[in-house]
Amino acid sequence: MRKFLRRFVSDYKEYILLIFLSVISLTILAQNEKPSAKHLKIFALGNFAVLNEITNSIVSILKSDESRDDLRNENAHLMLELNRLRKFRAENEELRSMIVFKDTSKYPLIPAKIISKLVTKSLGNFIVNRGSNNEIRKGMPVINNKGLVGLIMDVTENYSVVQNLYNSNLSIAVTIQRTNVDGILNFDGKNLIVKDIPTTYDVQIGDIIETSDFSSLFPPSIPIGIVSKKESNVLGLLHNLQVEPFAKISAANNLLVLKIIPSKQINKLEMNLIK
Amino acid sequence: MIIQYLKPILFFIPLAVIQLVIIPLISISNIAPNLVFILIAYFTLKHGQVYGTILGFILGFLLDIISGGLIGAYMFSFTVSAFVVGYFYGENKMDINISSYFFLFILFICGSINSFLYAVISISNHNVSLFFMMFEEGMLPGLYTSLFGLPIVIFHPKEGM
Numbered sequence: 001m002r003k004f005l006r007r008f009v010s011d012y013k014e015y016i017l018l019i020f021l022s023v024i025s026l027t028i029l030a031q032n033e034k035p036s037a038k039h040l041k042i043f044a045l046g047n048f049a050v051l052n053e054i055t056n057s058i059v060s061i062l063k064s065d066e067s068r069d070d071l072r073n074e075n076a077h078l079m080l081e082l083n084r085l086r087k088f089r090a091e092n093e094e095l096r097s098m099i100v101f102k103d104t105s106k107y108p109l110i111p112a113k114i115i116s117k118l119v120t121k122s123l124g125n126f127i128v129n130r131g132s133n134n135e136i137r138k139g140m141p142v143i144n145n146k147g148l149v150g151l152i153m154d155v156t157e158n159y160s161v162v163q164n165l166y167n168s169n170l171s172i173a174v175t176i177q178r179t180n181v182d183g184i185l186n187f188d189g190k191n192l193i194v195k196d197i198p199t200t201y202d203v204q205i206g207d208i209i210e211t212s213d214f215s216s217l218f219p220p221s222i223p224i225g226i227v228s229k230k231e232s233n234v235l236g237l238l239h240n241l242q243v244e245p246f247a248k249i250s251a252a253n254n255l256l257v258l259k260i261i262p263s264k265q266i267n268k269l270e271m272n273l274i275k
Numbered sequence: 276m277i278i279q280y281l282k283p284i285l286f287f288i289p290l291a292v293i294q295l296v297i298i299p300l301i302s303i304s305n306i307a308p309n310l311v312f313i314l315i316a317y318f319t320l321k322h323g324q325v326y327g328t329i330l331g332f333i334l335g336f337l338l339d340i341i342s343g344g345l346i347g348a349y350m351f352s353f354t355v356s357a358f359v360v361g362y363f364y365g366e367n368k369m370d371i372n373i374s375s376y377f378f379l380f381i382l383f384i385c386g387s388i389n390s391f392l393y394a395v396i397s398i399s400n401h402n403v404s405l406f407f408m409m410f411e412e413g414m415l416p417g418l419y420t421s422l423f424g425l426p427i428v429i430f431h432p433k434e435g436m
Contacts, residue, residue, distance in 0.1 A: 014324050014361070021332045021354045028336075029347030029396065037346055044340035048291070055296045116295035118342045119307040123397040125343045127295075154343065161343040166305065168398050189398045190407065250305060 038154070046156035049127055052116040053159075060253075073109055075145040076256050083177075083210065083223045090178055107219065110134055110257040112142075115159070119250075124166035124187075126150070128255060131158040139217060141258045147223040147246035148172075148211065149255055160257075164249050165192060165224070173215035174224060177208040185209065185224065185243060192225065192243040199232060199239055209243050219260060280330070283318045287334055290314055295342060306411070308420040311338055312389050315353055316360045316382055317427060320372045324361025331357030348396045356389035374431045382424040387417030 009016060031037050112128035130136050132155050140152045142162050150164035163170050171186045174194060181201045183194040197203060207227045211218040229242035290310045298307050311334055319327025335353035339346045363372055363381050372378060391413030398408075 014328070014358070017325060017328055018354065018358045021328060022351060025332065025335070025347045025351035025354055027347075028350065029345060032346055041340050041343070041346060044337075045343055048341040051288075051292050052296050055292050059297060059300070116342070117299035118295065118344050119299045119302045119305055120344070120393065120397060123344050123348070124305075127343050189394070189412070250299075250302065 042154060042156050045127065045154070045161065046131075046159055049115060049129075049156070049159040052127065053129055056113075056115045072145050072254055073111055073256060076109060076143055079145055079147070080143075080222065083208075084221050086208070087177055087210075087221055108259040109143075110136060110259055112136075112160070112255045112257055114162075114253055114255060123168070124150075124164040124249065125153075126162040126164060126252070126255070128160050128162055128257075129158070130257065131156050131160050133157050135259060136160050136257055140260060141211075141218045141222065142255050143222060143258060144247050144252055144255050146248070147225065148218070149247050149249060149252060151217065152257065162255070164252075165245055165247070166249055172218065172224070173212040174209050175212040175214075175220075176203055176227070177210050179203065179207070182212050182214060183241070192245060194227075194241040194243060195238075196233075197239045197241055199237060201239075203227060203230065203239065203241060205230060209241075219258065222258075279322065279326070280333070283314055283330055283334065284337075286314055287311060287337060291338060291341060294338075303419075306415045306419055308423040309386060309389065309416065310423060311349075312353065312356065312386055312420060313382060313424050313427070315357050316378075316385060316424075317373065319357050319360040320364055320378070320381070321369060323364050324358060327357035327361045327364070328354055331355075345397055348393055351396060352389045352392035355392055356385045359388055360385045374428060376428060378428050379421045379424050383414075383417050383421040385417075386420035387413040390416035390420075 028037070110130055112130040112134075114126045115129050116127045118125040128142075136152060136155055138152055138155050142149045142152060142164075148165065150162045150167070151170060152160050153163040154161040165172075165185075166187050168187045168189055171184050173182065174185045175182050179202045181197060181203060183197050185192055185194050187193070194209065205227050209224045209227065211220055211222040211224065213220040223246055225243045225245035225247075227241050228244040231240045231242065232238070233240065294310050298310065301307070315327060315331050315334055318330055331353035332350055335350035336346070338349045338353075342349075360381060365372070372381065387409075391409055394408055394412035
C-alpha cells in the first residue's frame with residue numbers, strides 16, 4: 001500500500017501539486033474580507049506603493065504642473081454646481097415648487113494622483129497617493145472634473161485603493177435626472193448597466209444619470225454618465241439601460257476625493273452589500 | 276534551489292512596478308499585456324512544470340497583495356497557466372521554446388488561459404457570454420502579452436538569463 005502510494009505521488013506529483021495550490025488559492029480568495037487578509041494587503045500595498053509612486057513621478061515628470069491641480073479642483077466644484085442647477089431647472093419646470101437638496105458642492109475636495117492601476121476588464125482598481133494621513137476614510141466618493149469615478153475601498157497611512165466604476169463588485173444607487181427614475185448601476189464586465197427599469201417609465205437615450213438621493217455612500221446629484229442604449233428583455237416589460245460614463249476612467253490621472261463621512265451605520269450596511 | 280526561486284522574485288519587483296504604473300498607459304480598452312506572466316512562462320520553460328506551478332503561485336500571491344486586487348485571483352490563474360506552460364517544457368527543447376517564435380505561441384495560448392481564468396474569478400456579474408469572455412478577456416490580452424515576449428525571442432542569449 002505504502003509502495004503504491006509512493007508511486008502514485010511520484011507519478012502524479014504535478015497534478016497533486018496543481019490541485020493543492022489551486023485549493024489554497026481559492027480558499028484565500030474566499031477569505032478576502034477577513035481582517036487578516038485586509039491587514040496583509042494594506043501592509044504590502046503601503047510599502048510597495050512607494051516604489052510605484054517614485055516610478056510614476058519619473059514617468060510623469062514631463063507633464064507635471066502644479067497649477068493644473070488647482071484648476072481641476074475648481075473645475076470639479078463648477079461641474080457639481082452646474083449639475084445641481086440643471087436639476088433645479090428640470091424640477092422647477094415640472095413641479096414649480098421648492099425641493100430641499102443636499103448641496104454636493106459644499107463638501108471639501110482632496111486632490112489625489114493615481115500612482116498605479118490594476119488594468120483588468122472586470123476589477124477596475126486604482127491606487128492613489130493620499131491616505132489616512134490626509135483624512136481619507138474608507139467609503140469616501142472619488143470624482144474627477146467630469147463626474148463620478150469610484151469609491152475608496154482600502155486606506156493605508158499614505159495610500160488608498162479606489163474601486164472604480166468598471167469594477168463588477170461596485171453597485172451604485174442612481175437616478176435619471178430628467179424623470180427621477182431610480183435604479184442600480186453596476187458593471188457587467190462589458191458595460192455599465194442600470195437593470196430592470198420598467199418600459200413604461202420615460203427614459204430616453206441621452207438622459208443624464210446621477211447619484212440618487214437614496215444612496216448614503218454617495219451624495220446626491222453627482223453626474224455619472226448618459227444613457228447610451230436601451231435594451232428590452234425577452235418579455236418587453238423591462239429595460240436595461242447602458243450608461244456611458246462622463247469620466248474617462250481608463251485615462252484618469254488626477255482625482256478628487258469628496259471628504260464626506262456618511263452615516264456609519266448605513267455606510268456599514270451598504271459596504272457589506274458591496275462585499 | 277533557493278537562488279533558483281530568488282532570481283525570478285528579483286526580476287518580479289521591477290516588472291510588477293512596470294505592470295502597475297507603465298502598462299496602464301499602453302492598455303487598449305482595458306486590455307493590457309501581463310509582464311509578470313511572461314516572467315513565469317520564461318522560468319517555467321527553463322526549469323519545468325513543478326517549478327513553474329510553484330513560481331506562479333508565489334508570484335501570483337505577491338502581485339495580488341501589491342495591486343490592491345482580490346487576493347487569490349492571480350494566485351489561481353498564474354498557478355494553472357504556469358502548469359499548462361509546463362507541458363511545453365523539455366530539457367532538450369529549451370532553446371527552441373524560448374529563442375524561437377514558438378515562445379510567442381506558448382505565451383499566446385497560456386496568456387489567454389491566464390487572462391480568462393482571472394476574468395472568470397474576478398467578475399461577479401455573470402451576464403457576460405462565455406464567448407465574449409474567451410475572446411475579449413482571454414485571447415486579446417493573451418495576444419497583447421505574446422507581443423511583449425518578442426524582445427525575449429530576439430535578444431535571448433543562448434546560455435540563458
